Amino acid sequence: MSESDMAIIKPEMMKSYIWLETSDGSIQQVEQEVAMFCPFICHQVLQKGGGSSKNNAISLPQKVNPAMLSLIFDYCRFHQLPGRSNKERKVYDEKFMRMDTKRLCELTSAADSLQLKPLVDLTSRALARIIEGKTPEEIREIFHLPDDLTEEEKLEPLKNTMDDPRIRLLNRLYAKKRKELKEREKLKSIEVEEHVDERSVDDLLSFINGRDHKVVNTSKRKKKTKKRKEHKNGTCKVSNKDSHNLHSKQRSVDETSFSLGGVSNLHNIEDDIFSRKAEFEDGYIDDEIDPALKEMLDREVEDFARRLNSSWVLSVGQERQPVHFSINGNGDTRRLTGKEGGGDEWFDFSSVTLGEASDPPEYDKVPSDREELVLDVPSSSSTSLFTFELPLSISELELLREDTSR
């Protein structure tokens, strides 16, 4: 063929390519129609005349690495053909989105920097599908998010609205307890399960009553202490509670005492804290407790909660109820409230939960100094355990006893 022929043929056979340089310095060329599908590249080519040769390669934004670029161009190559039906495109999109989460996030980032909106929408929807319906721990696990909110922050979405010293104290206690528990659990993981308590109710109650103080319940049983919520009424309606109340895996029973939470009412905070913890520490705790035992305990608590719901008369909130914290292993706080008036109702609960009817336990006076009780060191204070709102279940009592005999 003559040279002139060649000259004529060549341009027709050649597709035009655009030269691109990725963040790592490597340069590649891509078919023009594919690359021009990305608004960023399009803009660069049209406005700035880039990409025409190797030396004049368009440098792509930092987030676009070669792997992502090839993915993006696969997408572009498919979609830039006008002849495809909507159904075909949808099917392709579905398949395209099947990749691991890490790549999905990178792809979102890359597509966004190339201003490829359809792909950004697609990846966003895929990420939303991953997030929806999962618990916060699961989500943190998937995306490697640090669990760096304090208990306080988990409760209060608005900063500095709660300067309550009790909360700060609580936080400190939590931190301490958590550390402690971690160590102890490593040692005692098996023992707990085997301790199914057979002693009589009287025994258990009597030691409780006779004891100097009780805190530090290192029960590892995950308390469905959300049941606690029933005790609260909704006196303080601060709406910021709502968002957190949402988070706990509530049974419908709980919703009855759904409280908007008061900064001023420690009970509410308490409940939220441990319900929070109850949920979040789920994974942590569940691994270590025999499921059968757990179920039994759960049932107990549920059963109790139901009864509590129906017969409990609340007057909590009118006066500052002295609150006693028993912080157990996973950071749950068990609140044992002293009820000044000492209603009759709760006697029933204890008998129900402890499995045997017996004489109502005697409850001593309420200790005046809350703080003292809150600290976990067995003190020699003469105040005794006052009244239970929720009776301890068998294994809890056992652990309590164990703990204090330390």
Add this chain to the structure above:
Amino acid sequence: MGESPDLISDLPQSILENILTHLSIRDAIRTSLLSTKWRYKWSTLTDLAFDEKCVSPSTDRALVETNLVRFITGVLLLHQGPIHKFHLSTSFLQCRPDIDQWLLFLSRNGIKELVLELGEGEFRVPSCLFQCLKLTRLELCHCEFDPPKSFNGFSSLKSLTLHQILVSPEAIESLISGCPLLEFLSLSYFDSLVLSISAPNLMYLYLDGEFKDIFLENTPKLVAISVSMYMHEDVADFEQSSDYNLVKFLGGVPLLEKLVGYIYFTKYLSVGDDPGRLPITYIHLKTIELYQVSFEDANEASPIQLFPLEEESFDLFERDYFEYKLPRLETVRMTDVSGIRNELEFIRFLMGTSPVLETVIVTSSLSDKDARMEMVVELLRFPRVSPRAQLLFLQD
């Protein structure tokens, strides 16, 4: 646990918000518990949609109601920045002062799209709604709507949907005329409405209910009409109006592309004195759908009257060709066809005037096989101008 880099929190805020908008509001708020960076990411969402699924289900209605109210109040209080869309659809809430407060809050935060579908009740829309002048879409259901005298309409409103609203016709009229940009109008479940609609930009009109008199006074851009009318059997009520309904309704819509009519459509159109010709031709009409429209009454104007023909009175069956053309008509669908002469006339007319007709779907209501067969035979006889026309028969 090893140190793995955070995958997602560093994406730009716009993308994260995009992701959060694809989640239910409840899931979106839960993300505030994930980590410090995520604490407030949800709070700048501009689109909020609530329904009873936001709270735990329960058989106790009052409980669900209370929880839902608390939830919404909580979300609004924690929210930062403008709120552009607010959708509330739940039958659990009917008439509560909380809703008033929410609307007040929204009116101060630049609300643009408001959808309020409440349960059956008498919720009276508060006056703050009429100060939301940035509204582009308003949808109200089961409310009482009473604009103050000083209200001049929503100057940016493009879409208006009113369903079972207690409101005076004058208020609706002035509302419609006060919204010059209105493009979509849907009025449903009204009783005996007498309306004159003047909306220069209106493109889609959806009417459903008992209408006494609708006059499309100034709707030159109307592209699609769907009318579902329920009339009293006693047509005498309607004879009062002297203008021909057909003209009043379809006389001023030259750009019409889709016409959908239900039940008493033709009956309604036939009321009034027939002035003869219509001033316009429907050169854009693409689709005609008539559902259960009965042509029974011999007095009823066949929709043929829509299309001006040379001779004023003639027997259609005598003609074999028509000069009139519906140049874009592609789809015709009629249900509940029982082989009445008017119906057949109409179909024949359409088939004879539509050069690009593609499908004619006829659903028969006849149970007698023979009668059906007769009708089908008759229909197949009709000459077709369009080579691609297909006649499809569906069983009821």
